[in-house]
Amino acid sequence: MNGQLTIVGLGPGPEAWITPAADAAIAAADTVLGYSQYVQRLKPRVGQIIEASDNREELARAERALALASSGMHVALVSGGDPGVFAMAAAVFEAVEKNPDAARDVDIRIEPGVTAMLAAAARIGAPLGHDFCAISLSDNLKPWATIERRLRLAAEADFVIALYNPASKARPEQIRNAFAILSTCRAPETLVIFARAIGRSDESIDVTTLAEAADVACDMRTLVIVGSAATRMIHCGENRIWVYTPRSARDD
Numbered sequence: 001m002n003g004q005l006t007i008v009g010l011g012p013g014p015e016a017w018i019t020p021a022a023d024a025a026i027a028a029a030d031t032v033l034g035y036s037q038y039v040q041r042l043k044p045r046v047g048q049i050i051e052a053s054d055n056r057e058e059l060a061r062a063e064r065a066l067a068l069a070s071s072g073m074h075v076a077l078v079s080g081g082d083p084g085v086f087a088m089a090a091a092v093f094e095a096v097e098k099n100p101d102a103a104r105d106v107d108i109r110i111e112p113g114v115t116a117m118l119a120a121a122a123r124i125g126a127p128l129g130h131d132f133c134a135i136s137l138s139d140n141l142k143p144w145a146t147i148e149r150r151l152r153l154a155a156e157a158d159f160v161i162a163l164y165n166p167a168s169k170a171r172p173e174q175i176r177n178a179f180a181i182l183s184t185c186r187a188p189e190t191l192v193i194f195a196r197a198i199g200r201s202d203e204s205i206d207v208t209t210l211a212e213a214a215d216v217a218c219d220m221r222t223l224v225i226v227g228s229a230a231t232r233m234i235h236c237g238e239n240r241i242w243v244y245t246p247r248s249a250r251d252d
């Protein structure tokens with residue numbers, strides 16, 4: 001019997017943000033694999049095997065999922081947000097590329113999820129209403145010089161920039177370096193959104209400017225969105241602010 005491996009996006013937090021197709025894929029699996037924090041969010045059914053692992057072991061987890069699926073099991077590999085955005089789907093294809101024989105008889109599927117930048121944008125308005133890009137600030141898998149170059153060029157091209165993995169305990173300084181680079185080609189009044197733990201009980205969102213951004217606390221559960229020159233803030237009533245980027249752009 002052919003095995004099945006479905007790489008499933010759980011969205012950024014709440015159950016209501018998990019698609020029915022993702023839910024069905026998890027329910028149908030014999031074994032569910034994932035980072036411990038994500039699998040803890042699931043309600044396993046009787047007989048279902050759950051394998052939790054450390055966050056840093058992504059390739060090993062992908063290889064294990066592929067090995068179980070090639071033995072004929074139905075495996076769900078869960079990932080936060082969307083599995084294709086800085087996450088497990090790419091790790092699985094790295095494993096497939098490394099060992100194509102292991103994947104020959106496996107039916108691989110990907111179930112998308114709500115990625116953090118979309119959840120964060122939805123909370124504050126429509127900052128991604130015009131052209132944007134996403135950059136991970138983690139230098140675990142790429143040199144910092146590459147990140148600097150991409151930041152500079154994205155800022156120069158006036159993209160709205162979503163920054164994933166902006167800071168961790170091991171690298172608290174990098175986000176400040178990133179703001180310094182962006183400041184070389186963006187105005188100090190450029191809007192910056194800090195979206196923390198979106199969809200969780202301790203969710204918070206702050207809007208500031210590039211000039212002030214270095215003073216704002218930021219951690220692994222934060223998604224940062226740096227506006228373009230056109231991104232603006234509108235005030236509605238006493239307390240409500242919205243941030244949006246208009247759909248049209250003028251000539252540069």
Ligand code: SAH
Binds near residue numbers: 082
């Ligand atoms: N696959 C995930 C991203 C993994 S990278 C997705 O599609 O969302 C991990 C980074 O995503 C975190 O460092 C943070 O920048 C962002 N992130 C994930 N969940 C988040 C949440 N609930 N609120 C804010 N940012 C989040």
